[in-house]
Amino acid sequence: MTCEELLKALNDYVDGAQLTEICEEFSEHLAGCNPCQVVVDNIRQTISLYRAGKPYEMPQGFQERLQSALQARWEQKFGRSDGQSENRFSANETGSSK
Amino acid sequence: MESQTLEKPTDLDLLRLAKTGDFSAFQQLMRELQPRVYGLAFRILRQAQDAEDATQQAFLALIEHIEDFREESSVATWVMKIASNHALKILRKKRGLRMVSMSEMSSGDSYVDMPHPEFIAPWSEPPDEIAQRAEVQQEIDNALLELDEKYRLVFVLRDVEGLSVRETAEVMELTESTVKVRLLRARLALRERLTKKFGDSSQVMIPDHKHS
């Protein structure tokens, strides 16, 4: 197994492929190779780190600007934005089939 | 994100209500998803004004196309795809012709000369604890923001936002195999940099197989 093949297999493994789907050579290698296991762990930790990070703070005032732009668009489309659509409480409307 | 009470409506409940014209349901859905949409846009565009524009355009498009949601994926995935498209559209416009390189095949798009892991060591702290430490946040952000654009984009879409490889390929207009190669390069580059920072230097490992 070349190094490139090894890294490619390692990448698929991080992406959730089962060892059996990748190749026997790789799973045997991984079982006996501590550094490769640590590389896999490191990559998973790297991904988790970005997923666990705090969300970026939105600039001040943006929230309000966004809100009014969306409300204007909503009223244009639905005619109202008081939260109660005509459909929502119309009792006769049975669950429309999709 | 995970403060669920029993009564809390799901994204899907909210979207179904929004489809009927319920603006308050739409607002609630927006509040749920807005930090992720803005974060995605910021990581793609790297500055606040553009990220705001992308966020706003994405939510406007969401209103526009709200009846097109077919419940084939989760609401969040659908929204993140729309957000990715809008952020990339802004990026393409800014880059103009240079943007061709984003979807064009180039030297980094094969496994040839893939950089090998050099600094290998287990991390001394779990990632979710590191993520809580304010003083390293900037460095973590910079590692990603300084990554070559074509690698940064696939990493953000696939690994940070959790789109599938296929969805990432669709949004980026790339083949799945190119997405995978770029993803590997992104992961290796970030792993190297972050392991130098967070790896336990007393447990550095040297692979006994030849790296060649």
Ligand SMILES: [Zn+2]
């Ligand atoms: Zn190995």
